[in-house]
Amino acid sequence: MDFSLFYFDGDGSVAQPDKYRLLVESAKFADRHNFTALWIPERHFHAFGGLYPNPSVVNAALAMATERVQLRAGSVVLPLHHPVRIAEEWAVVDNLSNGRVAIAFASGWTMDEFILSREPHTHRKQTMWRGIKALQQLWRGQSVEYADASGRTVEAKILPKPIQSELPIWITCQSPETFMEAGKMGANVLTSLLGGTLEEVEPKIKLYRQYLEKSGHDPNSKKVTLMVHTFLGEETEQVKEKVQQPFCHYLKTHYDLLENLAKGMGLNVSLKNFSEDDLDSLLLFGVEGFMKGRSLIGTPQTCIPFIERLEQAGINEVACLIDFVQDFDAVMESLPYLQKLQEAVNLSSGFGVRS
Numbered sequence: 001m002d003f004s005l006f007y008f009d010g011d012g013s014v015a016q017p018d019k020y021r022l023l024v025e026s027a028k029f030a031d032r033h034n035f036t037a038l039w040i041p042e043r044h045f046h047a048f049g050g051l052y053p054n055p056s057v058v059n060a061a062l063a064m065a066t067e068r069v070q071l072r073a074g075s076v077v078l079p080l081h082h083p084v085r086i087a088e089e090w091a092v093v094d095n096l097s098n099g100r101v102a103i104a105f106a107s108g109w110t111m112d113e114f115i116l117s118r119e120p121h122t123h124r125k126q127t128m129w130r131g132i133k134a135l136q137q138l139w140r141g142q143s144v145e146y147a148d149a150s151g152r153t154v155e156a157k158i159l160p161k162p163i164q165s166e167l168p169i170w171i172t173c174q175s176p177e178t179f180m181e182a183g184k185m186g187a188n189v190l191t192s193l194l195g196g197t198l199e200e201v202e203p204k205i206k207l208y209r210q211y212l213e214k215s216g217h218d219p220n221s222k223k224v225t226l227m228v229h230t231f232l233g234e235e236t237e238q239v240k241e242k243v244q245q246p247f248c249h250y251l252k253t254h255y256d257l258l259e260n261l262a263k264g265m266g267l268n269v270s271l272k273n274f275s276e277d278d279l280d281s282l283l284l285f286g287v288e289g290f291m292k293g294r295s296l297i298g299t300p301q302t303c304i305p306f307i308e309r310l311e312q313a314g315i316n317e318v319a320c321l322i323d324f325v326q327d328f329d330a331v332m333e334s335l336p337y338l339q340k341l342q343e344a345v346n347l348s349s350g351f352g353v354r355s
Helices: 021-032 057-067 083-096 114-115 121-139 176-185 198-214 235-250 253-266 276-294 301-313 328-347
Strands: 004-005 037-040 070-077 102-107 142-149 153-156 169-174 189-192 224-232 295-298 317-321
Touching: 004 070, 004 328, 021 057, 021 070, 021 153, 021 198, 021 328, 037 057, 037 295, 037 317, 057 070, 057 083, 057 224, 070 169, 070 295, 083 121, 083 142, 083 176, 102 121, 121 142, 121 176, 142 295, 142 301, 176 189, 176 198, 176 301, 189 198, 224 276, 224 328, 235 295, 295 301, 301 328
Parallel strands: 004 037, 004 317, 037 070, 070 102, 102 169, 169 189, 189 224, 224 295, 224 317
Antiparallel strands: 142 153
């Protein structure tokens, strides 16, 4: 099981120094302690998450601060950009990092973000698949034809030449159809439990492995990466105390996650009609269940069974989302416990050792 760090939040609305301190210091920790990768998202027009409008820019900085860990986008929203621009930017980061970049691609979510796109929101899936193919060609040094403003055909190639001959690719997946398409093209996949339980995701992973094999790809050579909210400590109750309030606040600022939480509790209601007190009651009642079934929150010892369950489901990388807790000292103090979990998992053959 590979362990990586995933970033998603951070208040970008306030003009203050050290906004990226947690990112940089935790990245250095991951680099020193044999974590596999760092995942930087692309998020636009969010106060929380406003630290990450461009993962290539952030990873260019991390290339200078790290030496070994892979630098990934989680995810580039491909329909918002021209494939040539994406290929050029990431070729620069590949050179700065001496060949350590990888990209997860997504088709996009909110309509607001598509003010940046030349393509309509309704065509975003087709635009993503078409763009990935073009980007792979550009990365290999091939030319791709595009029309300029006058309609004249131009053959585009990119510079600088990347260090890696092939760009490692993930597809951000939630629907069965996207898992199938990722399998057909031989890409790795990035998914989460934000929209459902592990039991709901597991059949999609099996479907993905089936389509890998049908399409002539080695199903055992590809990664299924699961993004998981993560915070570890010495004692479970202390961890819960530290995490509960930040987690409640996190869910309140991510309305879609809050609605999924309500549905998971069997509440077929519109949260728009909830009062502030109702929302607080919902969160206090439901957040512990979310922690247990969909997160790595606890101690290294208590989290091992969940890791074992993920492995049984066909997941071979955990992308640990750490910045939902907006407390630099607390998160940095939790990382050595995550390191202990990683070591316990990977040193215990087949999870035979639980101590």
